[in-house]
Amino acid sequence: MFEVREKPDQVERALLVGFYFKSDEEAEARALLLELEELVDTLGIGVVGMELIRVRAQHKAFICGTGKSDEVVELAREKNCDCLIVDNGLSPSQQRNWEGKAGITVIDREEVILDIFAKRASTKEAQLQVQLARMEYALPRMAKMWGHLDREGGGGGGGGGGASRGMGEQQIEIDRRLARNKITQIKKDLEIVRRQRATRRKDRDRYDVASSAIVGYTNAGKSTLLNKLSGSEVYEADQLFATLDPTTRRIELPGGQPLLLTDTVGFVRNLPHRLVEAFKSTLEEAVLADFLIHVLDASDPAVEVFYRTTLGVLEELGAGDKPALTVLNKVDRLGVGAELTRLRESFPDAIEISARTGFGMEELIKAAEGQLADRVRRRIYRVPQSRGDMVNLLHNEGKVINTDFEGNDVIVTAVVSPTLDGRLKEFLEEKAG
Numbered sequence: 001m002f003e004v005r006e007k008p009d010q011v012e013r014a015l016l017v018g019f020y021f022k023s024d025e026e027a028e029a030r031a032l033l034l035e036l037e038e039l040v041d042t043l044g045i046g047v048v049g050m051e052l053i054r055v056r057a058q059h060k061a062f063i064c065g066t067g068k069s070d071e072v073v074e075l076a077r078e079k080n081c082d083c084l085i086v087d088n089g090l091s092p093s094q095q096r097n098w099e100g101k102a103g104i105t106v107i108d109r110e111e112v113i114l115d116i117f118a119k120r121a122s123t124k125e126a127q128l129q130v131q132l133a134r135m136e137y138a139l140p141r142m143a144k145m146w147g148h149l150d151r152e153g154g155g156g157g158g159g160g161g162g163a164s165r166g167m168g169e170q171q172i173e174i175d176r177r178l179a180r181n182k183i184t185q186i187k188k189d190l191e192i193v194r195r196q197r198a199t200r201r202k203d204r205d206r207y208d209v210a211s212s213a214i215v216g217y218t219n220a221g222k223s224t225l226l227n228k229l230s231g232s233e234v235y236e237a238d239q240l241f242a243t244l245d246p247t248t249r250r251i252e253l254p255g256g257q258p259l260l261l262t263d264t265v266g267f268v269r270n271l272p273h274r275l276v277e278a279f280k281s282t283l284e285e286a287v288l289a290d291f292l293i294h295v296l297d298a299s300d301p302a303v304e305v306f307y308r309t310t311l312g313v314l315e316e317l318g319a320g321d322k323p324a325l326t327v328l329n330k331v332d333r334l335g336v337g338a339e340l341t342r343l344r345e346s347f348p349d350a351i352e353i354s355a356r357t358g359f360g361m362e363e364l365i366k367a368a369e370g371q372l373a374d375r376v377r378r379r380i381y382r383v384p385q386s387r388g389d390m391v392n393l394l395h396n397e398g399k400v401i402n403t404d405f406e407g408n409d410v411i412v413t414a415v416v417s418p419t420l421d422g423r424l425k426e427f428l429e430e431k432a433g
């Protein structure tokens, strides 16, 4: 059966190269290259050098000109690299050209991210999504995987050359067909898993509990915040893409109303589009939430860029105009003074917190309650004991604060949603807040 080759598993020493074209693109390209270094590090590959190269015009074969590509290959040789990682997207033919010239593995940013995602995915859905994205990435690149069959055959001499060439090509055709079948199968499996998720979500909607999605750039501290707010143990780590599957926790706000908080996959610049596509359903939590908590790493100098990147992806997902609380996290790492002043100017409405120390949690929770002000209300109902079904409904879908008995009636004080309130209209005794 066709499997995607795990190239980065086989390499240890990488040279990173980023190409840019105009002088005003240099700073951005440099920041991206540093980010690539972190991504590569996350994969466990050693980075032995980084080169930022200005190119006057896109060259078709290598992005840069032949002379420059020779220099890069020479440098990779000097540094004894077994892998060249290009920060720009490489077309299948460019990747082949580079590998042909360098004689070592050559990958691009997209493949690095795909590999991290493949390693991290833990739920069935995330695994299928990553598998799909990798297959689609690999399909047009399969020719080169079997190129060696042809080359070996050709080099072997004699009359066998022609037959061997045919063998390589046949093998590619077989693999392509297998890959396409597999892609169809994965899509079917995904459809099933998604339907199950939709059913679960519908169950949740039936209970009409408010929900919020924690979004933000990778490593901003989303999982740490969820843990802090819910007292749970979601995996958090100083790694890029520590979280790949949405985790939902139910918390209770001080007023008694429940809130579902979902941690989501982190965003990153130049996220391969096919991964945005693949993860759309995972990020649906963000689209469907009542409001978003947009977490920013205040200690990162590029925080404004990260903010815009996340907004861009949210827009693409159709969640661009969701109400959102902007949160400046990791303020414990900031000194007082200029830095904070600048951040406050850039994000005048942001809530300053430290998910690590717990600083600012009260303010954040108050703001979350503010977001839900018109969603929940406190009510006192008088329900005849014969209507136990209504009392059960209050317990299941609302938050019961107190129960008293008066004659044949049950007096229930509860925090309820407008929908639930509507269903209990005839039993309303008093509006209590």
Ligand SMILES: Nc1nc2c(ncn2[C@@H]2O[C@H](COP(=O)(O)OP(=O)(O)OP(=O)(O)O)[C@@H](O)[C@H]2O)c(=O)[nH]1
Binding pocket: 216, 217, 218, 219, 220, 221, 222, 223, 224, 225, 235, 236, 237, 238, 239, 240, 241, 242, 243, 244, 264, 265, 266, 267, 329, 330, 331, 332, 333, 353, 354, 355, 356, 357
């Ligand atoms: N100093 C400090 N570090 C923090 C704070 N919040 C999170 N961190 C650290 O930042 C790193 C990333 O935190 P995570 O919560 O895993 O970040 P995330 O946004 O969930 O990241 P991904 O899942 O990779 O998208 C971890 O090492 C955390 O301990 C904070 O308020 N202060």
Ligand SMILES: [Mg+2]
Binding pocket: 222, 223, 224, 235, 236, 241, 242, 243, 263
């Ligand atoms: Mg996380």
